[in-house]
Amino acid sequence: MMRRYAVILAAGQGTRMKSKLYKVLHPVLGRPMVQHVIDQIKAVKVDKTVTVVGHGAEKVSEHIGNDTEFVIQGEQLGTGHAVMQAEDLLKDKHGTTIVVCGDTPLITTETYQALFAHHENEGASATILTAKAEDPTGYGRVIRNEADEVERIVEHKDASGAERLVDEINTGTYCFDNQALFAALKEVSNDNVQGEYYLPDVIEILRNKKEKVTASLTPDFEETLGVNDRVALAQAEKIMKKRINEKHMRNGVAISDPDNTYIHPGVVIEQDAVIHPGTHITGGSTVKMDAEIGPNSEVDNCYVGIGSVVKQSVATNSKIGDRVNVGPFAHIRPESAIGDDAKVGNFVEIKKTVIGEGSKVPHLSYMGDAQVGSNVNVGCGTITVNYDGKNKYVTTIEDDSFIGCNSNLIAPVTIGKGSYVAAGSTITKDVPTESLSVARARQTNKEGYATRLKNRQKD
Structure with a gap:
């Protein structure tokens, strides 16, 4: 198999986002858009990925971690100039290099794979990923000759009236023969109004050298969306949300209102789970079969077991066992574990706590x-x-114990197995096994005292 490489362009600041957060770090369904690109590219199994960073280089590399190598574009002098920064890492390589923008989070692994396959099967020096747009205004047009070969890319502002009628557009994603790419980049000029080096100029340079240039047409224009502002960011999130929800529904998950259900890409949901409207399932969460989440629940990076119900509640970084009932209006904070057949009821907060099998914390605790x-x-x-x-100190409540209402358990303290704590008690010492602990003031009734108080108030 031919060697494959990837260059991801992620150096732009993204001024149209009007944000202090660097453009490619803006999240789409909880994951930075550039991370979506890297994840999809990684699934194609490229031999080396190079990400070109500039504005916010440290932040971008911090978020991406070890998934890629980095080069810095000190000055933003165009897409061609950005790719040139990867020359030292790739110039001696032989094979296919894909160049993709870090602000196109919706392109799928399948599309990347089809682009690679088309390019390699055609033996091309360059292949453009194209799409058909209902309204191609603003996009570069892909101009083909009578033999259906790509002749050139014409930017909208430079296109003739006839060329503007062409609906096949350049998505900004390309495959190149690696050696041909870096040889052609040396001939790219910045003799233009912006004084920048444009990657699409490589296409014309290769055509003038009689090199083969082809196009791979993706049937889904939506996935080629580039995110340049907040409006496009919302569009990208909507498209990805629809894609993810449809995948789960086709796998047997019941989602009654997919337009108002938010499931992140890394979430695993088994068949016959039920997801109600207003629910957010995020991070690396797993929801097992027959579980029911929502309405209006947030489950982040949690395991939810078979047949469990999380209703109108929030759970984070925790494990919820099988046949557990959570909520409504419960809050399970990080590092908690709820055992099988347990109950965490309304207005209960659980923090860094283990709740054993069959135990109940029904309400307001x-x-x-x-x-x-x-x-x-x-x-x-x-x-x-x-x-x-x-x-912080630990409270231990052993098996089969019963804690009465409005009890304060002052940690560190242990309630022994099978013990009872009387309602209203404040427990400061360990309670032995099979004991009853009463820790409250003795009740005193003063008959007639209320009447005397009322009479004083009248005076």
Whole structure:
């Protein structure tokens, strides 16, 4: 198989975004748009990827990490100049180099693969990824001859009336013979109004040398969208959301209102799961079969087990077991684990806590830094008092315990197996196994005292 390389152009600041965040780092469904490009390119199995960075180079490289090598375009002098920055890493390579913009997050692996295959099967020196546009205004037109060969690319402002009627447009993505690319780049001139070196000029240079230039037409114009402003960013997110939701539905997931359901690319959802409107499932979340999420739930980087329900709740970086009921209006904070058949009810907050199998925290409670065993019942209003202003401490509630309503468990403290804590208690010492702990002031009734108070108030 021919060797393959990739150059990703990600140096632009993106002034039309009107943002302090660098253009290619703007997220599309939670992932920087340049990361989408890299992920799709990586799936084609290229031998080396080089990303050209400029504005915000440190931030861009920090987000991308080790998925690519980097070169810096110190001055933004055009797309041709950007590709020139990769010469030292690629000039001695033989094979095919794809050049793609970091602001085109919707192009799929399948399209990249088809572009590579077309280019290599044709034995071309250059292949342009093209698309048919209903309204090609503003796009460079791909002009073919009578033999259907690509002759040149004409920018909209330079096109004649007849050329402007052409609806096949240049998407800005190309495949090149690597040696031909860097040889032609040496001949690209900046003799133009902007004083920049344009990559499309390589096409004309190769044609003048009688090199073969072809075009690979993608049937989906939408996926070639370049994101240059906030409007296009919203369009890209909408298109990707639709694509992802349709994939899940075709795999057997029930999504009743896909227009109002947001699922990130890295999410795994098994068949017969049900996703209700207003739900966001993000990060590397996994939702197992027969689970039900929403409406209006946020599940970020969580595992949700078989048959579990997360209703109108927020869960982050945690594991939810099988047949668990969460919500409504529960908050499961990071590093928590909810065991099978457990319940986390309304207005309950769980933080860095393990809830054992079959245990219940039904409502209006806070469990922070706690280890809760199996078959434990935590009464309404119970709080683990885990923070002394400087340090966090652990509360342990062992199996089969019963915690009465409005109890304060002052950590570090252990409630022994099978024990009871009376409602309204403030527990500061360990409770032995199979014990009843009552830690509250003795009730005193002063008969007639209320009448005396009322009489004083009248005086």
